[in-house]
Amino acid sequence: MTDRPAVTVRVPAKVNVQLAVGGARPDGFHDLANVFLAVGLYDEVTATPADALRITATGPDTDRVPLDRTNLAARAAELLAARHGIAPDVHLHIAKDIPVAGGMAGGSADAAGALVACDALWGTGATREELLAICAELGSDVPFSLVGGAALGRGRGELLTPLEVGGTFHWVFAVADGGLSTPAVYAEFDRLTEGVSVPAPEASPALLDALRTGDPTALAPALANDLQPAALSLRPSLAATLTAGTTAGALAALVSGSGPTTAFLAKDADTAASVADALLTSGTCRAARVAAGPVPGATVV
Numbered sequence: 399m400t401d402r403p404a405v406t407v408r409v410p411a412k413v414n415v416q417l418a419v420g421g422a423r424p425d426g427f428h429d430l431a432n433v434f435l436a437v438g439l440y441d442e443v444t445a446t447p448a449d450a451l452r453i454t455a456t457g458p459d460t461d462r463v464p465l466d467r468t469n470l471a472a473r474a475a476e477l478l479a480a481r482h483g484i485a486p487d488v489h490l491h492i493a494k495d496i497p498v499a500g501g502m503a504g505g506s507a508d509a510a511g512a513l514v515a516c517d518a519l520w521g522t523g524a525t526r527e528e529l530l531a532i533c534a535e536l537g538s539d540v541p542f543s544l545v546g547g548a549a550l551g552r553g554r555g556e557l558l559t560p561l562e563v564g565g566t567f568h569w570v571f572a573v574a575d576g577g578l579s580t581p582a583v584y585a586e587f588d589r590l591t592e593g594v595s596v597p598a599p600e601a602s603p604a605l606l607d608a609l610r611t612g613d614p615t616a617l618a619p620a621l622a623n624d625l626q627p628a629a630l631s632l633r634p635s636l637a638a639t640l641t642a643g644t645t646a647g648a649l650a651a652l653v654s655g656s657g658p659t660t661a662f663l664a665k666d667a668d669t670a671a672s673v674a675d676a677l678l679t680s681g682t683c684r685a686a687r688v689a690a691g692p693v694p695g696a697t698v699v
């Protein structure tokens with residue numbers, strides 16, 4: 399154990415403003431055109447010197463977060479330590495605010511946060527390229543949690559091209575009871591598209607233009623999630639949440655990634671606040687959170 403000071407890293411959630419899904423690949427993954435936007439809901443990962451690897455977590459629903467070595471933050475610490483030939487001795491505390499298993503990449507955020515925090519604590523001096531390679535090994539969404547902002551993810555989502563965004567978009571996120579398993583949602587996508595020829599996934603030019611100009615009224619009709627029918631099939635009650643948000647004045651509504659969190663684009667911050675109130679009153683969700691994006695990725699605080 400050393401007397402190095404603790405390092406805290408703040409990492410944002412994401413919403414997929416477009417999630418175009420291709421057919422299943424031989425390795426079981428799906429090729430994507432995944433347009434990520436980082437939004438201002440955050441987990442914080444604090445790395446403190448310790449005699450062994452230990453994970454703790456506080457926040458809503460942390461009873462559903464594994465505290466053993468299957469936690470993505472623990473796996474991140476182990477991968478970084480192994481590459482540098484050191485023991486992964488660290489206490490990682492996760493202050494969770496991103497919904498668990500909610501389609502907002504909370505576990506990926508914790509993995510990226512743990513990587514940056516351990517690199518700083520241990521002085522391993524990993525390059526950006528090395529960090530991105532470890533992120534891709536940990537999960538398809540983890541590289542984006544590291545970089546934040548907005549990006550197009552190709553391949554299984556890990557091959558990122560940063561995107562220009564010309565303004566701030568205001569969102570409401572309706573948190574559902576319980577989570578949805580990402581593999582189960584992709585499997586339901588496969589079931590629903592069986593016998594159908596699934597086109598190669600492509601980013602929508604209209605959507606990329608709307609991001610560039612920062613215009614929410616242009617972004618709204620371009621929002622698209624190919625996993626939404628699968629998420630709704632597994633969780634039909636989400637349809638009522640989507641309707642409650644658009645009735646309350648959201649420009650558009652969609653399932654966030656694999657769900658079950660639903661995302662509502664508002665024209666401004668005031669509208670987002672009133673849509674959040676209406677969603678809560680509707681009784682169709684457990685919590686409603688407002689957040690804006692884009693925001694930066696994993697950042698030492």
Ligand SMILES: C[C@@](CO)(OP(=O)(O)O)[C@H](O)COP(=O)(O)OP(=O)(O)OC[C@H]1O[C@@H](n2ccc(N)nc2=O)[C@H](O)[C@@H]1O
Nearest residue numbers: 426427428501502503537538539554580581584655656657
């Ligand atoms: C759907 C998305 C949209 O951004 O995120 P969530 O909404 O779950 O946060 C991602 O594709 C989830 O990424 P992530 O959660 O990192 O997935 P991984 O750990 O890499 O893979 C978990 C499982 O999801 C499926 N999977 C994931 C990515 C991909 N391109 N094709 C897939 O089929 C596979 O069944 C895989 O075994």
Ligand SMILES: Nc1ncnc2c1ncn2[C@@H]1O[C@H](COP(=O)(O)OP(=O)(O)O)[C@@H](O)[C@H]1O
Nearest residue numbers: 463469470498499500501502503504505506508
């Ligand atoms: N640090 C972590 N935080 C949350 N979940 C984690 C973490 N590490 C592993 N998991 C597991 O990953 C699953 C997916 O969690 P999460 O990343 O929050 O959702 P999603 O993939 O929908 O964005 C959880 O159900 C949990 O079993």
